Amino acid sequence: xxxxxxxxxxxxxxxxxxxxxxxxYSYGATPYxxxxxxxxxxxxxxxxxxxxxxxLVQGIKGFEAEFKRSQSSFNLxxxxxxxxxxxxxxxxxxxxxxxxxxxxxxxxRLQVFP
Amino acid sequence: xxxxxQFPSHSVIEKGQTVTLRCDPISGHDNLYxxxxxxGKEIKFLLHxxxxxxxxxxxxxxxxxxxxRTGGTYSTLxxxxxxLEDSGVYFCASSQDPRVGYTFGSGTRLTxx
Numbered sequence: 341x342x343x344x345x346x347x348x349x350x351x352x353x354x355x356x357x358x359x360x361x362x363x364x365y366s367y368g369a370t371p372y373x374x375x376x377x378x379x380x381x382x383x384x385x386x387x388x389x390x391x392x393x394x395x396l397v398q399g400i401k402g403f404e405a406e407f408k409r410s411q412s413s414f415n416l417x418x419x420x421x422x423x424x425x426x427x428x429x430x431x432x433x434x435x436x437x438x439x440x441x442x443x444x445x446x447x448x449r450l451q452v453f454p
Numbered sequence: 455x456x457x458x459x460q461f462p463s464h465s466v467i468e469k470g471q472t473v474t475l476r477c478d479p480i481s482g483h484d485n486l487y488x489x490x491x492x493x494g495k496e497i498k499f500l501l502h503x504x505x506x507x508x509x510x511x512x513x514x515x516x517x518x519x520x521x522x523r524t525g526g527t528y529s530t531l532x533x534x535x536x537x538l539e540d541s542g543v544y545f546c547a548s549s550q551d552p553r554v555g556y557t558f559g560s561g562t563r564l565t566x567x
Contacts, residue, residue, distance in 0.1 A: 344496075372553060383458070384497075384545065384558035391553065430497065439510055440485060440552040441499035 342367050344431050346445035353421050354453050361416040361448050363431030371433045373414045374442065375405055379427040387429075390414065401425070426452045456480065458559035460546050466565045472534040475562045479528070479548030485509075486529050487549070487556065488521060492542040500544075503529060536566045 376384040388399025395407040434442040459478040488500040501511040505526035523529040547556040
């Protein structure tokens with residue numbers, strides 16, 4: 341069955357530090373992969389997506405993610421975190437050939453200290 | 455373009471009452487989805503409309519949940535009667551091509567007491 345694992349429930353970093361949020365997936369075929377962010381009081385905003393091609397994907401707000409098929413991973417990175425990046429981050433996989441639905445991970449809450 | 459709009463943003467109801475959530479998708483988006491996040495758990499798919507037709511309702515938890523999309527525009531999700539375990543955040547999303555991505559609304563936080 342398709343699944344997404346985000347092993348880190350809560351991460352705390354200092355402003356200016358680098359960030360990596362982990363995402364592992366289980367999927368039967370080449371996946372479509374997404375990272376979404378939810379800031380307090382806001383909806384889910386798409387940060388970036390991977391469908392095919394270059395395995396290093398650039399997104400909005402200075403984020404990037406790297407697809408590693410051998411590790412079934414799609415980790416999100418940012419070289420220097422800003423206080424405004426404090427939010428909850430969700431990795432998702434889908435759609436597949438027979439359904440449009442996205443499978444989400446449980447999310448990682450990011451806290452940023454000044 | 456206007457985004458996906460959901461209302462109410464918050465709803466607190468008593469167990470056994472009825473609540474109706476509404477979603478207005480981006481104009482022209484044929485695909486409309488409902489998702490739910492119960493506290494501390496992952497966001498889970500509920501169902502998918504293509505225009506006014508239910509394409510996939512495999513995630514609907516039980517027959518207390520009724521979703522409609524009359525005319526293929528806005529959608530409503532009714533919970534009747536509400537139970538405590540229905541509490542959570544209900545997200546709506548729309549898309550013209552799901553392989554490109556989905557646009558989510560801000561969600562409706564439902565609390566059943």
